[in-house]
Amino acid sequence: MVDKIIFIINPVSGKKKKKNIPVLIKKTFDNEDEYKIVYTSFAGEATIIAKKYLNKGYKKFIAIGGDGTVNEVASAIVDTDAILGILPLGSGNGLARHLKIPLKLQKGLNIIKKGNHKKIDYGEINDHKFFCTTGVGFDAHVGHVFSKLEKRGFSNYIRTTVSEFRRYQPKRYEISMNGTTIMRDAFLITFANASQYGNNAHIAPKAIINDGKLEIAIMRSFPLITAPGIGARLFLKNIDKSNYLETYRCKSIVVKRNSPDVIHYDGEPGKMGEVLYIKIVPKGLNVFVN
Numbered sequence: 001m002v003d004k005i006i007f008i009i010n011p012v013s014g015k016k017k018k019k020n021i022p023v024l025i026k027k028t029f030d031n032e033d034e035y036k037i038v039y040t041s042f043a044g045e046a047t048i049i050a051k052k053y054l055n056k057g058y059k060k061f062i063a064i065g066g067d068g069t070v071n072e073v074a075s076a077i078v079d080t081d082a083i084l085g086i087l088p089l090g091s092g093n094g095l096a097r098h099l100k101i102p103l104k105l106q107k108g109l110n111i112i113k114k115g116n117h118k119k120i121d122y123g124e125i126n127d128h129k130f131f132c133t134t135g136v137g138f139d140a141h142v143g144h145v146f147s148k149l150e151k152r153g154f155s156n157y158i159r160t161t162v163s164e165f166r167r168y169q170p171k172r173y174e175i176s177m178n179g180t181t182i183m184r185d186a187f188l189i190t191f192a193n194a195s196q197y198g199n200n201a202h203i204a205p206k207a208i209i210n211d212g213k214l215e216i217a218i219m220r221s222f223p224l225i226t227a228p229g230i231g232a233r234l235f236l237k238n239i240d241k242s243n244y245l246e247t248y249r250c251k252s253i254v255v256k257r258n259s260p261d262v263i264h265y266d267g268e269p270g271k272m273g274e275v276l277y278i279k280i281v282p283k284g285l286n287v288f289v290n
Contacts, residue, residue, distance in 0.1 A: 001056075006061055008063055010065030013089055028049070061084055079123055122281050187219045188218075256274060260273045
């Protein structure tokens with residue numbers, strides 16, 4: 001018996017046109033009884049759809065969209081024998097890039113058809129799952145502001161980042177991990193399962209996605225004049241060498257802050273309370289890989 005496939009398409013993610021996707025799927029999987037294609041119409045629906053088809057016995061769940069869509073689909077099938085496939089059509093595509101999944105649709109479909117897969121870790125921050133990164137501070141603040149803009153895209157994200165940098169102030173955090181507690185006035189703190197935010201911006205270059213550990217990157221405030229160098233380090237995969245960044249590795253961590261504030265998980269904005277519980281769940285997700 002052939003395992004059935006559900007393709008879950010977010011029609012509004014990224015800038016790429018999606019009208020040819022059903023044609024490519026039909027070309028790759030010639031037995032139309034083998035698969036079903038569903039489109040989402042609101043945030044969070046991909047999780048609802050994935051749970052519905054998991055209960056129907058589907059085994060292969062293909063997220064077609066950005067990291068937010070991937071997060072929604074993956075969150076529904078963790079800790080099962082179902083397998084996640086990714087056809088990356090978002091702005092950042094962090095998990096796909098980390099796993100070296102091609103950005104071209106046909107190549108991604110070929111990987112799914114071939115069937116190779118592996119187990120990876122996933123993380124949890126309070127009641128939310130994440131697969132790339134989660135965090136607090138400046139990147140979460142920018143994500144929150146960016147989510148309210150009508151126009152998306154990488155160039156608009158950069159413009160938002162530059163404009164918000166001038167007014168953002170570091171915040172105080174109490175961080176407990178590995179049996180010790182430290183206090184930091186941090187510009188941002190990232191908890192990384194994968195190495196990058198997306199767009200090949202690597203905040204945790206040494207992160208390994210199936211080692212049962214989180215990489216913690218704590219960045220202190222830095223002068224505006226050094227910002228281009230900091231940005232370059234992200235793309236050169238050596239941000240961990242910066243004097244403004246300290247890194248740790250752990251399985252779980254508790255962060256306390258003075259008041260509820262914004263967070264991000266896999267690039268999606270959210271808001272949580274003063275206390276954040278973050279942990280890694282080892283090898284809880286099956287993913288198609290090359």
